[in-house]
Amino acid sequence: MTPNTHHAIALVNARLIDPESGYDGPGSVIIAEGVIADVIFSDVPPSGSADYKVIDCDGNLVCPGLIDLRVKTGEPGHEQKETLKSASLAAAAGGVTSIVVQPDTHPVIDEPAMVDFILRRARDIELVHVYPAGAATKGCDGKTMAEIGLMNEAGALYFTDVDQPIINTKVFGRVLSYAGGFGALVAHRPKEPWLSDGAVATSGEMASRMGLSGVSALAERIALERDLAMVELTGARLLVDQISTAASVETLKRTKAKGLEVYASVSINHLVFNEFDIGDYRTFYRLDPPLRAESDRVALVDAVEDGVIDVIVSNHCPAPAEDKRLPFSQATPGAIGLQTLLAALIGLHFDREIPLIDLLRAVTINPANILGLDAGRLKKGAPADIILVDVDAPFALREKDILSKSKNSPFENRTLQGKVLKTLVDGRIVYTTE
Template identity: 50%
Template sequence: MAFLNARLIDPEAEDEARGHLLVENGVIAGVETGAAPTGDFTVFDCGGKCLAPGIVDIGVKVSEPGERHKESFRSAGRAAAAGGVTTMVTRPDTTPAIDTPETLEFVMRRANDAAAVRVLPMAALTKGRQGREMVEISFLRDAGAVAFTDCDAVVESTKVLSRCLTYAGALGALVIAHPQDPGLSAGAAATSGKFASLKGLPGVSPMAERMALDRDLALVEMTGAKYHADQITTARALPRLERAHDKGLDITAGVSIHHLTLNEIDVGDYRTFFKVKPPLRAEDDRLAVVEAVASGLIDIISSMHTPQDEESKRLPFEEAASGAVALETLLPAALRLWHAGQIGLPRLFRAMTLNPARRLGLDGGRLRRGAPADLIVFDPDVPYILDRTTLQSKSKNTPFDGARMQGRVIATFVGGRQVFGAAA
C-alpha cells in the first residue's frame, strides 16, 4: 500500500514534511519526501491531509467484565478507530478487578475477538484494588499485563506500596499510580477555592496531588522502580516532578485531555459531564500543565476514557459518578492546543503516540521503516459541532457535547488494515 500526497507528522524527528509512505506486510516499508513511487501499489491518496502514527492511549476503561452496558470491547474498539486510537491500554478497574491471570486471559480473549484496534491490558497492583495484598505480579506479567495500577483506588499503606514497587522493580514491571492523597480527596467534587465555595461544592486542595506525588517519588527513589503518574494536573506538582527527573529516577507523567483543555469554570452550570477525577483545575493550573507538555516535562496525553451510564450522571453534581468518554474526542480536543499556537503538531503527537509507546516498550508510535503500520489520516482544520448521540461509545458522557471542534479523523489503519473510514 502507498499513502501518497501526505503531510507527514513525525513525532520522533519532531518535524513535518510533504511526502509518501509505503506499507508492506503490516509494517512501514519506507517514508519518502521525494517523487511518488512507481509499482503495483494499492494507493490511498491523502489529498494533502495529515498522516501520523496511530494514538497509543494509556488508561482506557472498558467495562468488561461487569458493566458491559456502559462499554464493551466492541463499542470501545469502534470509538477508538473513529478517534484515531490504534492501541488501547485498558484499566483493571472492572467488576471484578483484573487481578488474576484467569481474569486477564478472559479480557484478552474478549478484546481479540471484538475490538477493531490493538488492546493491551493492565492489571491491578493489589488484590481487588483494596490496597492490602500485592497481586502475583510475575504471573500476571507473563500472562500479558503491560503495567500494574489500582487506578484511582490509591494504595494508602506506604508499606504495601513500597513492597509492590520493590517487587515490580526487580521484575522491570511498570507501576502506574494516581497521585491524589485519599484523605484529602474523599468526597471532593471540585478544586477548592473561591469558585467551589461560590457554587457550594465540596473541594479538594491542589496540594493533595503534590503530597501524594511526594510520597510516591520518595518510594521510587528508595526502590528504583519504573513509575508513571497517570495524571499531573496542578502547577504545584510540577517542580517536584522536575526535581525527580534531575535525580535520574525512572519516571514519566501523564495528563488527561480534559485537564488540558477545560477548567473549573466549565462546571458552573453543574453539568455532571464535567465531573472528572481529579476535578477540573483553575485556569492557571491548566496553562502550567499545557506548558509542561510543550516542554516535555509531562510526557503523555491520554483520554482517561471513563464511560458512565445516564443513571450515574443524571444526579446532583456531588452524587454523580466521575468520568467522561474521550476516545473519539481526544484528537480534536488536543488539536485545540495546536490551533491556539501552544503546542506544535509533532510535539502533540509525540505525547500521544511515541512517548506512551516507548514507556510500554512498544515498536509503534513512529513513522519509521519496520514500525507497525498503525496510522491515521486526519484533517486538522475541518470544523463541526460535536453531537454526543453520534459517538460510537455506548455511553455518551462527554463534556464536549455541543462544543465547536476542529479536526476529524478521515481513516484509521491497524497493521496496514483499514478499520475506520469510507473504505473500511
C-alpha cells in the same frame, strides 16, 4: 472494511508527522503485510505505484495512530457502560489504534486468567489493539500485592489500582520493589485520601460559591512527594497517573532532574477545561481529579510542551445517563474521551500555537517507548498503525455521532477541529469516512 491483502497500500501526497524522527513535511508511506514497508520523507512519489492500492491524501496529515494508555470499559461486569467492542469502535473513529484498559472491572484484572481474557476478546473483535493493565493489589483494595509477575508474563503492560491510591506505604513500597525486579511499570494516582474524601471540586472561590465540597490542590502534591520518595528508595519505574496541578509539575521537575525513571501523564480534560467549566453544575464536567484553576491548566500545557509531562491520555471513563443525571455531588465522576482525544489536541495546537508534532509525541512515541511497544512511529518494519487526518476540518460532536455506549462527553455540541478520515491497524482499514 479490510483491504485486499494481496495488494500493498501507498499513502501518497501526504503531510507526514513522525514524532520519533522529528520529521514534519511532505511524504508517502508504503504498507505491506501489516507493517510499514517504506517511508519516503520527501514530495517525490514512490516508484512502482501500479503495484499498490494508491490512496491520495491530498496534503492531509498522516501520522502514527494514537496510543491511549488509560481507558476504562465496563467489560467484564458492567457491559451496559461500555464493551471492549464499543470502546474499540470509538477509538478507531478517533484515530486511536492502541488502548490500555484499566483493571477495575468486575471481576478485577488481578490474575493471569483475566489478562488472557482481555487479550482473547480483543483478538476476536479485530479492530484496534487492546492491552490490559493489571491490578497492583488484589481487588484494587490496596492491601495485598496482586500476582504482578505472572500477569506481566501473561501480557499486562503495567500495574495500577486506577483511582484508588495505595494508602499503606509499606504495601506501595512492596509493589514498587517487586515490579522493579523485572522492570515492570507501576502507575499510581497521587491522591491524599483523607483530604480528598468527599470532595467533588477544587477548593477555592468557585467551589465555595457553588456550595460544593472542595479539595486543595495540595492533596495531590502531598501524595506525589511520598510516591517519588519511594521511587528513590526502590529504584522502580513509576508513571505518575494524571498529574493535574502546577505544584505537582514543580515537584516532578525536581525528581526528573535526579535521573529517576519517573514519567507522568495528564488527562486531555485538564489541558482543555478549568474549574469554571463546572459553573452550570453540568455533571459531564464532574471529573476525578476535579478540574483545576486556570493557572494549573496553563502550567500543565507548558509542561507538555517542555516535555516534563510525557503522556496525554483520554482518561476515557464511560458512565450511563442514570449515573450522570444526578445532583453534581452525587454524579459518578468521569467522561468519555476516545473519540475526541485527537481533535482536542489539534484544538490545543491552534489555540496555543504549540507545534502539532510536540503534542502528538505525547500520544504516540512516548507511550510506545514507556510501554515497550513497536507502534507509535513511521518507520520501516513498524506496525502499520496509521491515521489520515484533515487537520483543518471542523465538526460538531452530536450525541448521535458518539460510538461509545455511554454518552458522557464534555465535548458534546462543541465545535472541534481535525477530522479522522481513515484509521489503519496492522494495515487494515478499520475506520473510514468514505
